[in-house]
Amino acid sequence: MKSIVAKALFNSHSYIEYRKLVTDLLSEGKSTGNEQSDSLTNYSRLNEARMNRLEKTIVISEDTISKLQHLDNHYIWLVISEGWCGDAAQILPILNKMALASDKKIDLRIVFRDENDDLMNHYLTNGGRAIPKVIVICKEAGIVRTDWGPRPKGATELMAKHKKEVGPIDEKIKTDLQLWYLADKGISVQEELLEIMEKIKYNRL
Known part of the structure; x- marks a missing residue:
């Protein structure tokens, strides 16, 4: 597992690099990933607009900033996206702002799912290749401490309810999910990531 993570880190991108790669592909009428279709390209274009908006509107609370800056060690958040x-479009801008606010305690790195099969296969969700997944790596020890994702608990519950009552993912649940993120304002992601970082800090993970 350590070699798989090391390989992924070697091929990882900063947030700015990730954004540029996605944007450059869109300029060619393409999306990231092995599969290419008009729908995936349209989703990518929509996500570009979402991320641009979130970069301007997401606020990291002072309490969150303080806790991030007082982590005992330095960490890498390796995100599969x-x-x-x-979901990645909603979450990555929050992770980036948290990393920037951490006083270099957190280094955000991003890899593409379809370019990292071995890594993805270690972090399946109920047997599926759901993303984004945040893999928390302690820099000092060079080990994976825990992981998080693919979405906050409230959004996960919304999806589970839809699958139980309606069935497969459709346009309605996609819209409902985006409205949930809009109302949440990034708070759940901040709280859940802080919770697992605090657990690591006090050796409960």
Whole structure:
């Protein structure tokens, strides 16, 4: 597992690099990933607009900033993502702002799911290749401490309810999910990531 993570880190991108790669592909009418289709390209284009908006509107609370800056060690948040993923578009700008606010305690790195099969296969969700996944790595020890994702608990519950009552993912649940993120304002992601970082800090993970 350590070699798989090391390989992924070697091929990882900064947030700015990730954004540029997605944007450059869109300029060619393409999306990231092995599969290419008009729908995936359209999702990627929509996600570009979402991320641009979130970069301007997401606020990291002072309490969150203080806790991030007082972590005992330095960490890498290695995120598995793709440009067409709606959840990733909602979450990555928050992770980036948290990393920037951490006083270099957190280094955000991003890899593309379809370019990192071995890594993805270690972090399946109920047997599926759901993204984004945040893999928390302690820099000092060079080990994976825990992981998080693919979405906050409230959004996960919304999806589970839809699957139980309606069935497969459709346009309605996609819209409902985006409205949930809009109302949440990034708070759940901040709280859940802080919770697992605090657990690591006090050796409960």
